[in-house]
Amino acid sequence: MTASSARLPYPEVGGHPAFDLVDTVHWRLDERRAIDTMTSFEDVVMWCRQFDLLERDAGGLDQLAEDDPASAANELEVVVALREAIYQAVFESSTAAVEVIAREHVAALGRSTLHRDTDAPTWSWRVPSDLTGPRAAIAFVAHDLLTSDLTSARQCGDDACGWVYLDTSPRHNRVWCTAAGCGNRNRVARHQAKKRA
Ligand SMILES: [Zn+2]
Structure with missing residues (x-):
């Protein structure tokens, strides 16, 4: 798989943030063409910000990553493992992948706190504001997807x-x-194949 530095915005075709995360790999089914757009901790933070998964005041993550690159690299590794686990759990029914998501979800709960929402009479989980925050936020969305229809x-x-x-779709x-x-590319290809036949 080749790597490229990501450009905003990340694709939003998944209909669920956990699937949008899977879609940060382009051409997944062709090893020679596959491109991973999530190759640094900064990419992870950018992705989380685009999908509104971090607190608005979760600044400082870039600085924390700069101060502790080894931990940031480790967090990237876990996020990529979570991303692949989402794909394997849903599309390959992998129990090992489900275990990865379960483990990360439990860990995320252990590190997060419940906060009263300001704009609604509800409470929601707030992930830690340190380097483990993005991974926790992603574990929450992975668990949410896996336990939904x-x-x-x-x-x-x-x-x-x-x-x-x-x-x-209806x-x-x-x-x-x-x-x-x-859709368009495949329609054109099919049309040209028909013309040649
Ligand atoms: Zn496609």
């Missing part, structure tokens, strides 16, 4: 793309990650 979990119909999503017949991307 997965009957509409799908993978793009393209041979190489590999992006995953919840099919919430007729549950969504085949492509995006109509403009994989």
Whole structure:
């Protein structure tokens, strides 16, 4: 798998942040073309910020990572393992992957605190503001996905793309990650193959 530094925004086709996380790998099903856009702790923080998974005042993470690069690298490794576990748990029914998510979720609960929401009469988990915060936030969304109804979990119909999503289309017949991307490219390819035949 080749790596590239990520550019905002990250794709938002998954219908659930845990699937959006899986989709930070492009061309997952073609080893030669696969690109991982999450290759640094800074990428992880950027991704979490885009999906609103960290406290608004969770500044300072970049500085913490700079001060302790070894811990930041370790957190990246865990986040990537969690991402792959989400994919393997849902699409390969891997029990080992489910265990990874369970373990990280329990750890995240142990490190987080319940806070009263300011704009609603509810309480929600607040993840730690240190380097382990992003990993905890991701463990929460992974657990949320895994314990929800997965009957509409799908993978793009393209041979190489590999992006995953919840099919919430009215007729549950969504085949492509995006109509403009994989949908269009595959339609054109099919049309050209027909013309040649
Ligand atoms: Zn696709």
